[in-house]
Amino acid sequence: MNAPSAPTSPSSGAPPLTIPRTLAGQKALVTGANSGIGRAVAIALGQAGADVVVNYIVGEPAAEAVVQEVRRAGVRSFAYQADVSSEEQVDAMFARACAEFGTLDILVNNAGLQRDAPFASMTLAQWNTVIGVNLTGQFLCARAAIREFLRRGVVPSVSCAAGKIICMSSVHQEIPWGGHPNYASSKGGIKLMMESLAQEVAPHHIRVNGIAPGAIRTPINTSAWQTPEAYARLMTLVPYARIGEPEDIARAAVWLASDLSDYVVGTTLFVDGGMTLYPGFATGG
Ligand code: BGC
Numbered sequence: 001m002n003a004p005s006a007p008t009s010p011s012s013g014a015p016p017l018t019i020p021r022t023l024a025g026q027k028a029l030v031t032g033a034n035s036g037i038g039r040a041v042a043i044a045l046g047q048a049g050a051d052v053v054v055n056y057i058v059g060e061p062a063a064e065a066v067v068q069e070v071r072r073a074g075v076r077s078f079a080y081q082a083d084v085s086s087e088e089q090v091d092a093m094f095a096r097a098c099a100e101f102g103t104l105d106i107l108v109n110n111a112g113l114q115r116d117a118p119f120a121s122m123t124l125a126q127w128n129t130v131i132g133v134n135l136t137g138q139f140l141c142a143r144a145a146i147r148e149f150l151r152r153g154v155v156p157s158v159s160c161a162a163g164k165i166i167c168m169s170s171v172h173q174e175i176p177w178g179g180h181p182n183y184a185s186s187k188g189g190i191k192l193m194m195e196s197l198a199q200e201v202a203p204h205h206i207r208v209n210g211i212a213p214g215a216i217r218t219p220i221n222t223s224a225w226q227t228p229e230a231y232a233r234l235m236t237l238v239p240y241a242r243i244g245e246p247e248d249i250a251r252a253a254v255w256l257a258s259d260l261s262d263y264v265v266g267t268t269l270f271v272d273g274g275m276t277l278y279p280g281f282a283t284g285g
Pocket of ligand 1 (some may be wrong): 218
């Protein structure tokens with residue numbers, strides 16, 4: 001078998017596809033939805049028929065642009081500024097979402113950031129910021145969503161579940177990542193928080209699942225794909241031989257939020273082009 005030629009970044013991409021309207025009439029909230037994966041997820045949920053709250057912390061014009069894009073699908077949408085690591089701001093955001101839309105059916109816990117440093121020089125602030133947003137933020141938002149799901153219960157004409165939560169994790173919930181101990185710890189924490197919560201609320205017909213993206217072309221990791229050299233290096237870690245696009249993750253999120261995945265409970269869907277397949281062993285070992 002000939003080795004495939006490594007695609008360069010401009011030639012790769014997610015195939016163009018139409019999103020089926022599997023979420024018609026549902027209400028969704030996506031955190032960190034003004035850029036990257038969150039942006040694509042918000043737009044795809046809208047295309048699938050859901051009304052969408054676009055949460056952001058900085059970058060109001062970008063959030064408003066996402067709202068406009070979501071509305072093009074004929075659904076309702078508004079932007080809401082809130083720091084997901086603040087209990088008060090999160091609870092106020094969910095109160096507003098429920099006041100505006102009547103209830104909530106879908107939470108996509110997406111907001112996340114990196115503050116990279118070698119372990120010995122990592123500051124407590126770098127540690128706390130990442131744990132606060134990536135892990136505590138997911139706890140606070142999930143708690144607020146669960147309270148609404150439990151209050152309302154199943155509405156069969158909307159969905160056979162009483163609510164769906166998708167926790168955006170990372171391949172680094174499994175793959176240790178030197179130089180990023182705060183980030184990897186937050187994602188490992190998300191895995192077990194998601195699974196513990198899924199186990200606890202499944203009897204209420206609430207489904208909690210995770211998505212673990214690999215390397216996706218977003219602002220969080222420009223250094224990994226922006227130059228041809230970096231892209232070629234990255235491809236040694238990706239058997240599928242292209243970088244992931246935010247749309248690859250968005251499509252998985254639409255499916256996990258819809259009744260098409262009704263029996264999927266407490267699982268993590270890896271959307272990583274095979275990054276977790278130990279690519280170094282393809283020819284060695
Ligand atoms: C990180 C990216 C990284 C990718 C694969 C993601 O969770 O946010 O920066 O490129 O994992 O290592």
